Amino acid sequence: MLLLIRRIVFTIALLLASVEAWAQVSFTADAPALTAMGSPFRVEFTVDAEPDNRSIAAPNFEGFELLAGPSISTGHSVQFINGKQSSSYSCTFTYVLLPEREGTFTIGAATVEVEGKKYSTKPFPVEVIAEKSSANSGGKGASNNPESRIGKDDILLRLKLSDTEVYKGEAIRASLVLYTRASIDRIESLEMPPFDDFWMQEITFDNTPSREEYNGRVYETYKIRELLLSPQRSGEVVIPAATMNVVAQVVQSNSRGFDPIFGGRQVYHISRKLTTPEQKIQVKEFPKGAPASFAGAVGRFSLSAKMPEAEIKANSSDQISITISGDGNLKFITAPKCHLPESFELYDTKSVDNIKVTATGTSGSITYTYPFVARSAGTFIIEPLEFSFFDPATGSYTTLATERFTVEVLDDGKSSSETIHTGVFADYGGSMRQLNRDIRFIHTDVRPERAASLFIFSPLYWLVVVFLLAVFVVLFVLLRRRMRLNRNVVARRMRHADKVAVQRLRMAEKYMKEQNRHAFYEEMLRAMWGYIGDKFNIPVSALTKETIREELYRRGVSSVDAEQFCEIISRLDEAQYAPVSEGDMNSVYGDAVDVISKIESIIKH
Amino acid sequence: MKRYIRNIGSVVLPLLFVVFTLCAVEAHAADATTTAEVSMAEGIKAYADKDYAAAVDSFERVASLGYADAELYYNLANAYFKLGQNRLSASGRTFADGELGRAVLNYRRALRLDPSMEDARYNLDIAVDHTNDTEAIPESFIVGLWHAIANRATTNGWTIFSVVDLVVLLAALLCYLLSQSIVLRKLTFVIAIVALLLFIFSSAFALSQRAKLQDRGQAVVVCNDTTPVHASPDSASKVIRQPSQGVTVELLRAHGEWTEILFSDGEKGWIRSNVIEIV
Numbered sequence: 047m048l049l050l051i052r053r054i055v056f057t058i059a060l061l062l063a064s065v066e067a068w069a070q071v072s073f074t075a076d077a078p079a080l081t082a083m084g085s086p087f088r089v090e091f092t093v094d095a096e097p098d099n100r101s102i103a104a105p106n107f108e109g110f111e112l113l114a115g116p117s118i119s120t121g122h123s124v125q126f127i128n129g130k131q132s133s134s135y136s137c138t139f140t141y142v143l144l145p146e147r148e149g150t151f152t153i154g155a156a157t158v159e160v161e162g163k164k165y166s167t168k169p170f171p172v173e174v175i176a177e178k179s180s181a182n183s184g185g186k187g188a189s190n191n192p193e194s195r196i197g198k199d200d201i202l203l204r205l206k207l208s209d210t211e212v213y214k215g216e217a218i219r220a221s222l223v224l225y226t227r228a229s230i231d232r233i234e235s236l237e238m239p240p241f242d243d244f245w246m247q248e249i250t251f252d253n254t255p256s257r258e259e260y261n262g263r264v265y266e267t268y269k270i271r272e273l274l275l276s277p278q279r280s281g282e283v284v285i286p287a288a289t290m291n292v293v294a295q296v297v298q299s300n301s302r303g304f305d306p307i308f309g310g311r312q313v314y315h316i317s318r319k320l321t322t323p324e325q326k327i328q329v330k331e332f333p334k335g336a337p338a339s340f341a342g343a344v345g346r347f348s349l350s351a352k353m354p355e356a357e358i359k360a361n362s363s364d365q366i367s368i369t370i371s372g373d374g375n376l377k378f379i380t381a382p383k384c385h386l387p388e389s390f391e392l393y394d395t396k397s398v399d400n401i402k403v404t405a406t407g408t409s410g411s412i413t414y415t416y417p418f419v420a421r422s423a424g425t426f427i428i429e430p431l432e433f434s435f436f437d438p439a440t441g442s443y444t445t446l447a448t449e450r451f452t453v454e455v456l457d458d459g460k461s462s463s464e465t466i467h468t469g470v471f472a473d474y475g476g477s478m479r480q481l482n483r484d485i486r487f488i489h490t491d492v493r494p495e496r497a498a499s500l501f502i503f504s505p506l507y508w509l510v511v512v513f514l515l516a517v518f519v520v521l522f523v524l525l526r527r528r529m530r531l532n533r534n535v536v537a538r539r540m541r542h543a544d545k546v547a548v549q550r551l552r553m554a555e556k557y558m559k560e561q562n563r564h565a566f567y568e569e570m571l572r573a574m575w576g577y578i579g580d581k582f583n584i585p586v587s588a589l590t591k592e593t594i595r596e597e598l599y600r601r602g603v604s605s606v607d608a609e610q611f612c613e614i615i616s617r618l619d620e621a622q623y624a625p626v627s628e629g630d631m632n633s634v635y636g637d638a639v640d641v642i643s644k645i646e647s648i649i650k651h
Numbered sequence: 652m653k654r655y656i657r658n659i660g661s662v663v664l665p666l667l668f669v670v671f672t673l674c675a676v677e678a679h680a681a682d683a684t685t686t687a688e689v690s691m692a693e694g695i696k697a698y699a700d701k702d703y704a705a706a707v708d709s710f711e712r713v714a715s716l717g718y719a720d721a722e723l724y725y726n727l728a729n730a731y732f733k734l735g736q737n738r739l740s741a742s743g744r745t746f747a748d749g750e751l752g753r754a755v756l757n758y759r760r761a762l763r764l765d766p767s768m769e770d771a772r773y774n775l776d777i778a779v780d781h782t783n784d785t786e787a788i789p790e791s792f793i794v795g796l797w798h799a800i801a802n803r804a805t806t807n808g809w810t811i812f813s814v815v816d817l818v819v820l821l822a823a824l825l826c827y828l829l830s831q832s833i834v835l836r837k838l839t840f841v842i843a844i845v846a847l848l849l850f851i852f853s854s855a856f857a858l859s860q861r862a863k864l865q866d867r868g869q870a871v872v873v874c875n876d877t878t879p880v881h882a883s884p885d886s887a888s889k890v891i892r893q894p895s896q897g898v899t900v901e902l903l904r905a906h907g908e909w910t911e912i913l914f915s916d917g918e919k920g921w922i923r924s925n926v927i928e929i930v
Contacts, residue, residue: 497719
C-alpha cells in the first residue's frame with residue numbers, strides 16, 4: 047500500500063519535473079584544455095533536456111582524428127530536499143578524439159535543437175603538445191609488475207609560489223598541487239612544512255581538477271591546499287619539504303589473458319610517498335629612507351579621518367577616528383601616533399578591523415579611535431596623524447596624513463579656577479601622573495649669592511675642631527689637677543689628724559703641769575674638734591655634736607664611744623669656765639687620750 | 652730714629668697699597684653685586700608680569716656673572732618652564748625651543764647646590780613628567796632613608812650641626828670624667844654617647860651632601876624635541892633610544908664629539924656631546 051502511494055507520488059513528481067525542465071536549457075561542452083600527442087581524449091556535449099531526434103550537430107574536429115562517437119548516454123535524477131523536489135535530466139554525446147599534430151586547435155560550436163529551438167556551445171581551444179619520452183614512464187608491456195606501471199615522474203607533489211622574491215610583510219600565495227598521470231585512489235596522509243618565518247593563513251580555493259603541462263608532460267592536477275604566506279624576517283627564507291602519501295590505482299590485464307570471473311582485468315593499489323622540493327624565498331629588507339611614521343605596513347592603503355566637531359566644550363569627551371583601508375598586511379599595522387595639545391587628555395586607542403583574506407592577500411579596513419577630553423578652553427591645533435606604508439609594486443614609501451585641524455574648546459561655564467581638577471589622574475604607559483599640577487612660584491625675596499664655600503674640611507673647620515679639642519684637653523688637665531690637689535690636702539690632713547691631736551694633747555699636758563687651766567681646756571677642745579674636723583674633712587664651722595655622732599656612727603664607731611667623745615667635749619666646755627680641781631684635768635686628759643686612740647684604731651681598721 | 656722712620660715708611664706704603672687695592676676690589680665686587688641684584692629684581696618682576704622671555708634673560712645674566720645660587724637656578728628653571736609652556740610653536744607644540752630641557756637642567760643645578768630645596772624638587776617632578784624619562788631603579792629602603800634625611804640640610808648645615816654636636820660631646824665628656832656624683836656621671840655618659848652618634852652621622856651626612864655637590868657626572872639632554880642615542884659613537888649605528896629634552900643621564904666617558912651616557916633605568920648609549928649639558 048505504502049509502496050503504491052510512493053510510486054504514485056514519484057510518477058507525479060517526474061511529470062512535474064519534466065514540465066519544469068523545459069523552462070531553461072543549457073548546452074555545454076567539456077574537454078581537457080591540454081592533451082598530448084598520441085593520447086586519445088574525450089569531448090562531451092551535455093544538454094539537460096531531451097534533444098529533438100536525439101542527436102546533435104557535431105562540429106568539425108579539425109586537427110583531430112575521430113576515433114569513436116558519438117555515444118549517447120542519458121541520465122535522470124530526482125531530488126527531494128527539505129520537502130522540495132527538483133529533478134534533472136541530462137543527455138551526453140561523447141566523442142573520442144586523437145590529436146593528429148601539435149598546436150592549438152579550436153573545437154567549434156556544436157548545435158542542438160530542443161523543442162524546435164536551437165542551442166549551441168561556445169567554441170573552445172585544445173592545446174596539443176608533444177610529450178617528451180620518459181624512461182620511467184609506464185612502459186607498455188615492458189613488465190608485468192604493476193609497480194613499474196607507474197613511473198617516478200607520474201605522480202608529483204609541488205608547492206607553487208606566486209613569487210620567490212618579496213619584501214618583508216608582502217603576501218605570497220602558495221598552492222600545494224598534486225600532479226598525476228595515474229588515477230589516484232586516495233590520499234593517506236599529508237604533512238605540511240613548518241612555516242616558522244611566516245605569518246600563514248589558509249584560504250579557500252576551487253578544487254576542481256585541471257590539466258597542466260609540466261616538464262613537457264601533461265598531468266592531471268589537484269589542488270590540495272592554498273595558503274597565504276607573509277614573511278616576517280628578511281634574508282633567505284627556506285620552506286622545508288611537504289610530504290604526502292598517496293595510493294594510486296593500476297588496472298592491469300591478467301597475464302593469462304583471461305579471467306574466469308572478472309574478464310581478465312585486475313586492479314592494483316600502489317602506495318607512493320611524495321615530497322616537494324625545498325624552496326628558497328628571498329625576503330628583501332625595506333629600502334632606506336623610511337619615513338618616521340613607517341611601522342611595517344606593506345601594501346597599498348588609503349586613509350580617511352573623522353575629526354571631532356570644530357567647537358567642543360571643555361571637559362567633555364570627543365574622539366578622532368581614522369580608517370586605513372586597502373590591500374596589504376593589515377593585521378600587522380599599528381595605530382598611528384596621535385599628538386594632542388598638552389591640555390588634552392588622550393585615552394587608550396580602540397581599533398575595529400574588517401579584514402578579509404583572499405587569494406591575492408589580506409584586504410579590508412581598520413578603524414582607530416582616539417578618545418580624548420579637552421581640559422582647558424582655547425583654540426588648539428591638532429597635528430596631522432601620519433601613516434606610512436611601503437608599496438612593493440613601486441618599491442617606494444608613501445605617507446598619508448590627515449589634515450591639520452583647528453579645534454575651538456569653549457569654556458564649560460565654570461570659572462577657570464574650578465576647571466583645575468586637582469587629583470585627576472591619567473595612566474600614561476603604566477605610570478600614574480597627576481594632571482593639572484603646575485610649578486610653584488619663584489622665590490622673590492632672594493639676593494644672588496656666590497657659591498658658598500664648603501665649611502667641612504676647610505681650614506676654618508679644622509681650626510674650630512682643633513680649638514675645641516684643645517679647650518677640652520686644657521680644661522680637663524687644669525680641673526683634674528685642681529681636684530687632685532684638693533684631694534691631697536684633705537688626705538694629708540686626714541693622715542695627720544691623729545698627729546695634730548697628739549701634738550695638741552702634749553701641749554695640753556704641758557699646760558696641765560703649769561696649772562694653766564684656761565689654756566689647757568682650750569687646747570683640749572681644739573684637739574678634740576680639730577681631730578674630728580681633719581679626720582672627716584668637715585669644716586670647723588659645720589661641726590656640732592650631732593654631726594660628730596653621725597660621722598662616727600657612719601664610720602663604724604660604736605654609739606657608746608661616740609657618746610663618750612661628746613661627753614668629754616661637754617665636760618671640757620663646762621670645766622673651761624668652772625673652778626675644778628687638778629684631778630679633773632688629769633681624768634679628762636686621760637679619757638680624751640683613751641677615746642681618741644680607740645676611735646683611731648677603729649677607723650684605721 | 653731716622654732709620655726707624657724709613658722702616659716704618661717701607662712697611663706702611665705697601666700696606667697702604669694693599670688696603671687701597673682691597674678697597675678697589677671690594678668696590679668692584681660691590682658693583683657686580685648691585686648689577687646682579689638689579690638683574691635679579693628685574694627678572695622677578697618680569698616673571699610676575701608673565702614676561703617669561705625677559706625673566707629668562709635677566710636670570711641668565713645673573714648666572715653669567717658667576718653667581719651659583721640655588722635660588723637663582725630655581726627661578727631660572729621656573730622662567731624656562733613657563734616660557735616653554737606658554738609659547739606655542741607654529742605646530743601647537745609646547746617646549747618647542749628646548750625650554751623643558753633647560754628647566755630640568757636648572758632645577759637639577761638648584762638641587763645640587765641645595766638638596767633641601769623642597770620647591771625645586773616639586774617643580775622638577777612636574778617638569779620630568781613632561782619628558783619621556785624612564786623610571787629610575789628604585790633605591791632600597793635604607794638608601795632612600797639616608798637620602799631623605801641627608802637632603803634635609805645642605806653640606807654646611809650638616810657641618811655646623813656636627814660642630815655643635817662636638818661641643819656638646821666634649822662638654823659632656825668633661826663632666827663625666829671629672830664629676831664625683833654618680834647620677835651626674837650616668838647622665839653625662841648618656842649625653843656623650845648620643846652626641847657622639849649625632850656627630851658621626853651629621854658628619855657623614857655632610858660628606859654625603861658634599862659628594863653630591865661635587866659630583867659633576869650628571870647631565871641633562873637639551874635639544875628641541877628628541878635626540879637619538881646610538882649603540883656606538885657613530886651616527887650610522889643603531890639608534891637604541893630617543894630621549895626627549897629634559898631626560899637626565901649619567902656621564903660615563905667621552906669619545907670625540909660623542910659621550911657615553913647611562914640612563915636611570917640602566918641602559919647605556921652614545922649621544923652627541925653638544926645636546927647634553929652638565930648639571
